[in-house]
Amino acid sequence: MTEIHIDKDAPAIDVQELHKYFGDNQVLTGINFTVAPASVVCVIGPSGSGKSTLLRCVNRLEEPTSGKIFVEGVEVTDPDVDLDALRSRIGMVFQQFNLFPHLTVMDNLTIAQTKVKKRSKDEAVAIARQTLEKVGLADREDAYPAHLSGGQQQRIAIARALSMTPDLMLFDEPTSALDPELVGDVLDVMKDLASEGMTMMVVTHEMGFAREVGDNLVFMDGGVIVEEGDPVEVLGNPQEERTQAFLSKVL
């Protein structure tokens, strides 16, 4: 097992010539892009454009077919990398929350801290309480996920990822499964995170969030990056035809 040498000056995420096939179906074609430390990159695009697959390649929930991905200078795609150690530094938030339904909120937040990070129970609980405070659900630590609303579950899922004190966070359409009136609470938590300097890669359909919070916007279609740049520029004055067509439908 190779030691992990974190390079804080390197890009938080560096994707080089990434290709991904599902069988014969090519979903990513030669993706190159970087995420600077402490920046927020939003990835938008029609469904089937490969944006979620790209995100999931970053912590290798999907196995890239070819190409390289580096996270803080460590090659994720190296077959000998300590993937579990690496993943414990990359927070991930799913569209379907994926909280552990058989565990209380507190146990959801502490299990990986104690089993993976080997923190003491007391330390894990203290950190969990801080993150619960941050997402505004300090009073729900004894609840089970099934007893929480979708918006609350997603905020708990964010807290669970934050409890591992990750260096960066990946969000896979975090508000897509939520009722419209619950979206705002989750976006507020994400805005707070961004303002604290968390590095974030966010696959989203929330154009308002991308414009307001994003430092960089990536538009994907058909497995390639069609256009990227300052969110206000890309959303307000798209240069590519496909971007214009997509934005005219969603804005």
Added chain:
Amino acid sequence: MAMSPRKRAQVSRGVQYAILAVVVVAIAFAADWPTLKDTFISPEITPQLFPEILTIALKNTIFYTAGAFVFGLILGLILALMRLSPVGPYRWIATTFVEFFRGVPALIVFIGFYYGLPIAFPGRQLPGGTFGTVTIALGLVGAAYMAETIRAGIQAVPKGQTEAARSLGMKPGRAMVSIIIPQAFRIILPPLTNELILLTKDSSLVYVIGLSLSGYELTKFGREGLSQYTSLTPLFIAALCYLMITVPLSIVVRRMEAQADRAR
């Protein structure tokens, strides 16, 4: 005058009930109740069965079943994990085991086990005497069935659970033990309890391995009573004892299923 559909359904149901009642009454009248009673719950023989039918036979049935269930559950979990393993030989071994012990009648497994092992390993004995032999033989059969149930339960846990666990840095084994298996067992509690009921009845097959009186379980006890008293009463009382075990278990299963429905 034409009947409304609701009226017609009511009349139709009334006719069904009436036929059912007539059939039941006819059977009840035709039956020879006094002889039935003397044959199946003979007032002379029934008291002689107690307390042994409870203190020996019922107790042994419960012990054999419980032992086999625990052994079978552990082995079944191992087999289920082997069947889901990416390692080919593990999968093949587990599949062969499951196919064999599921496909062969439990009675033949018992006979093969009891007569085959001493020939294969002369001079050696299984630990735990009769209890050990029964536990292992019955457990092997139970494990084959439970392995399939547990495998289905593990596969029924949404893929996102594994992804969430792995994305937090858990190793595959840790994710399995802490996240997947606890949820799988919640899903399969009802079918697993059914396996327990089936094992309770399969424990009757241990009669083939020559038991001494202290090792008798319910069916063996009933059959011995059958030849001793030349009466069906011991077997019938034994059957009632089985129901004393299996009916409460069934009620527990129904409760759990109702609970699982509510949680969903």
